[in-house]
Amino acid sequence: MNQHPAYELFEELGRGSNSVVYRSYDLSLGREVAIKELDESSRRDPRQRERFLREAQFLAQFEHDNVLRVYSVDTERGWIIMELMKGTLASLIAAGPSNPDLVRSILKQTLDALVFLHEKNKVHGTVRPTNLLINEAGRVKLSEFEQTDIGGELRAPKGSKKYLAPELIRPEFGEFGPPLDLYCLGFTALELLKGPQFDSLFPGTGKGAIDADMAWLRWHSSPEELASTHKLVKGIPDDLAHVLDHMLKKHVADRPQSVQEVISELVDRPLIAVPVAGAETEEGDAAEQGPAGAAVVRTLATPQMLTPRGANPVASAGDLAKPRSAAAAKSAGAAKSSNPTTAKPAPARFSKDWFNQELGRPYVLYPLCAAMIIGALWFVFGGSSGGSASIGAASKGDAAKQAVPAIIPVKFDITPDSKGLEVAEGNVKIAPAIDGSYGFPPGRHAVVFRKEGFQPLTHEFDISPEHKTFAVKLEPVVKFVDVTIQVTPATAQLKTGGVTRSLTNGAYTEKVEQGKPLAVEASLDGFVTISRTISVDELKTRGNKVMLKLEREKPHLPATLVAKPGAAIDPVLQVPVRVLAARLGDKEPMELVLVQPGTYNFGAPPARRRRNELPQRSVRIEQPFYIALTETTNAQYDHFFEAEGTAKAGDRWQKASQKWAKPLHLDPIKNHLPVTNVSTDEARAFCTWVGGELPAEIQWESAVRGLHDDGFPYPWGSAPPGRDRCRIFYGEKLELGEGGPVPVEQLAAGASPLGLLHAIGNAAEICKDSEHPDQFVVRGCSITTANIDDVRVTWRGHCDPRGEESNGFRVIFPITVKSPNGAVNYEPGSGRHSAPDSASVSLTTPLGFLVSIPWKTVAI
Numbered sequence: 001m002n003q004h005p006a007y008e009l010f011e012e013l014g015r016g017s018n019s020v021v022y023r024s025y026d027l028s029l030g031r032e033v034a035i036k037e038l039d040e041s042s043r044r045d046p047r048q049r050e051r052f053l054r055e056a057q058f059l060a061q062f063e064h065d066n067v068l069r070v071y072s073v074d075t076e077r078g079w080i081i082m083e084l085m086k087g088t089l090a091s092l093i094a095a096g097p098s099n100p101d102l103v104r105s106i107l108k109q110t111l112d113a114l115v116f117l118h119e120k121n122k123v124h125g126t127v128r129p130t131n132l133l134i135n136e137a138g139r140v141k142l143s144e145f146e147q148t149d150i151g152g153e154l155r156a157p158k159g160s161k162k163y164l165a166p167e168l169i170r171p172e173f174g175e176f177g178p179p180l181d182l183y184c185l186g187f188t189a190l191e192l193l194k195g196p197q198f199d200s201l202f203p204g205t206g207k208g209a210i211d212a213d214m215a216w217l218r219w220h221s222s223p224e225e226l227a228s229t230h231k232l233v234k235g236i237p238d239d240l241a242h243v244l245d246h247m248l249k250k251h252v253a254d255r256p257q258s259v260q261e262v263i264s265e266l267v268d269r270p271l272i273a274v275p276v277a278g279a280e281t282e283e284g285d286a287a288e289q290g291p292a293g294a295a296v297v298r299t300l301a302t303p304q305m306l307t308p309r310g311a312n313p314v315a316s317a318g319d320l321a322k323p324r325s326a327a328a329a330k331s332a333g334a335a336k337s338s339n340p341t342t343a344k345p346a347p348a349r350f351s352k353d354w355f356n357q358e359l360g361r362p363y364v365l366y367p368l369c370a371a372m373i374i375g376a377l378w379f380v381f382g383g384s385s386g387g388s389a390s391i392g393a394a395s396k397g398d399a400a401k402q403a404v405p406a407i408i409p410v411k412f413d414i415t416p417d418s419k420g421l422e423v424a425e426g427n428v429k430i431a432p433a434i435d436g437s438y439g440f441p442p443g444r445h446a447v448v449f450r451k452e453g454f455q456p457l458t459h460e461f462d463i464s465p466e467h468k469t470f471a472v473k474l475e476p477v478v479k480f481v482d483v484t485i486q487v488t489p490a491t492a493q494l495k496t497g498g499v500t501r502s503l504t505n506g507a508y509t510e511k512v513e514q515g516k517p518l519a520v521e522a523s524l525d526g527f528v529t530i531s532r533t534i535s536v537d538e539l540k541t542r543g544n545k546v547m548l549k550l551e552r553e554k555p556h557l558p559a560t561l562v563a564k565p566g567a568a569i570d571p572v573l574q575v576p577v578r579v580l581a582a583r584l585g586d587k588e589p590m591e592l593v594l595v596q597p598g599t600y601n602f603g604a605p606p607a608r609r610r611r612n613e614l615p616q617r618s619v620r621i622e623q624p625f626y627i628a629l630t631e632t633t634n635a636q637y638d639h640f641f642e643a644e645g646t647a648k649a650g651d652r653w654q655k656a657s658q659k660w661a662k663p664l665h666l667d668p669i670k671n672h673l674p675v676t677n678v679s680t681d682e683a684r685a686f687c688t689w690v691g692g693e694l695p696a697e698i699q700w701e702s703a704v705r706g707l708h709d710d711g712f713p714y715p716w717g718s719a720p721p722g723r724d725r726c727r728i729f730y731g732e733k734l735e736l737g738e739g740g741p742v743p744v745e746q747l748a749a750g751a752s753p754l755g756l757l758h759a760i761g762n763a764a765e766i767c768k769d770s771e772h773p774d775q776f777v778v779r780g781c782s783i784t785t786a787n788i789d790d791v792r793v794t795w796r797g798h799c800d801p802r803g804e805e806s807n808g809f810r811v812i813f814p815i816t817v818k819s820p821n822g823a824v825n826y827e828p829g830s831g832r833h834s835a836p837d838s839a840s841v842s843l844t845t846p847l848g849f850l851v852s853i854p855w856k857t858v859a860i
Contacts, residue, residue, distance in 0.1 A: 038078030066113035068143040089129035097195035113142040127184035128163035138273025174252025186247030409437035492524040560691025592626035600702035630744035631674035660740040672743040674763040674808040706753035713792040715752035725750035726761030763808030
């Protein structure tokens, strides 16, 4: 420990990795201070000495209510002389869980300090309880400023790894910057709320932990996030829970990006004085605490009660590695003094040892030597002048007293002005002098400013003859207006200012600061999110009423499909009208056409209905889908066979392909004849492999007939069947090859309104039965159809699940669309389609027939 003629050093307050902090006394100014001393080995290291003193040089040029104040620096001794504090947040945490309102107050004060720091392009990097100090007025101050500029190289903090931001461990969490300090502060705030039980949230870190630092490193570097603060702290206010949830996000991008963003989300409440653990207030002091509250400790330890070096102290300063206990704080003691700033150390007892010790102190020895010299000079030169020496000495004494006046006139430069200003200290109002100044004794004062229309302000000032003019800025009282927000649908989620709000019948009333815009966001699964900021002028125009109507999301093209080059875009659904199956690519392309949602005619009219046909009705297709323009070909099916083998594709289809291809002189396998002789399981397996599914007969008939029913009774309209439109058995003498199917791209005259070929004839097409779940039917006739009355889109026949040489299939690709509650919904792969309720169904059958048909959910 170095000695200094202007300072008396007392007990050690705490010890860091390379420094020690002592409670000390400034002999020249008559006040207690804290001295942080760099250890001897570090003083010999130029880099460590420069880093140590850089902190003091940075702080000495600024003054902030929530930043530890540095008085001076002694570079030779490696000293930083700073204000003496009364405790740290570590002792507050050890005393038990803190009230949320107190934690919000601590959070706001620390955030104010970080605003000051970040504006200087600095990151603190070690925001933790031991670096958040408490003065005797109950104000929180941030200490320890050795980190580098933003954008530079940040050194990992020494000591405990408990308060370590993830980005300092793993770069993939993001770049370091202001969000780093917000993470550490959020961690500290949550610990204040939980108290000693905080460590129990993190396995391997509590009492008896084998390696707590390693456990903390694992936690901060893992992707695991903490549970919601609402779950961790019962009864926590919404604003505090919201900001802590965001501050404690592991990834930098998920946290608030600035301190102002956090401050704006905290509810505006008066600051609360922070109690100092272990400090005691003498009886009668509580009445004079002022607006800071009864927790403010006004009693300052006097020199008569200063403890010897090595004793457990009452206060701490700087980065203390060992926070003091409440019992140790009490051992130091405190005695009330009417003028603590000018008190001097008092003797313990009169004895020889005491006299020798006191005589050796600089503040005794130096004045004594000076008195002896003055006495000698007086004896030599002025001994005969009688009482002149005494008079001179008395004059010097008067001058010394006048050097530090008892009352100092202090002037406050008030913004916006001082009209109607009320100044007080505690509960005592202070009247201004004629010149507008206010009288204060030297020392530190917590001054309260009140002015109508402005928020009360409490500010601390160190008043001295050199510092007696201060600038004070008053903030106006914030006024709010009620803004009603109506959201449609009413089940949507609403956020204002980033906070989720609860809707009542789709409405919410927000209190908005007058003259400020309103940020809103409305979202619902299946709808397009609205996120915007409504200006002040727009709020006025709308009469403080906002209507948010969400639009349904447009369906997106699934990955199994690609748009056909040059295809038109459907103006309603905003998807291509023609697409290609991505799995087949351009090897054997499968082209599909869009079937729009809407109401379609289905089934046969009563006069023409056959035994196996379904009754006439209207059906509602809610979900759009794509359907292949042609039946699946042998060449397309062969790609499936090569990929999956006989186990899924079978081999009976090859015999049918060879049989029908031979008379037409086509390739036995890789031809464009419709694939036939496949089982229902094999047909479904191909559909799954290509990314689609078999159509239900409701979907098949709706696609063939079209929205305007231009394809009834035949796909091409009402003209009778002919050889140029469909491939069936006409009962005439057949030429070579006429008994089998033709390539699927032929007979374009028989196309449906949407362009589907061979919906009648060629191969009958396997569809899912709409009346009986898990059963199948064939639609569209085949080459074996000889009865002209069967040639129509309502015909349906028996399906042999093992497959037949005249039966094939085509593929559909449903588009998955999210729908609101209560809407008809088709889920791909579910095999079910919900019919609309009776109010939305139009029937073309007579009323009596309508009564006889029960509407239900039918399988497709």
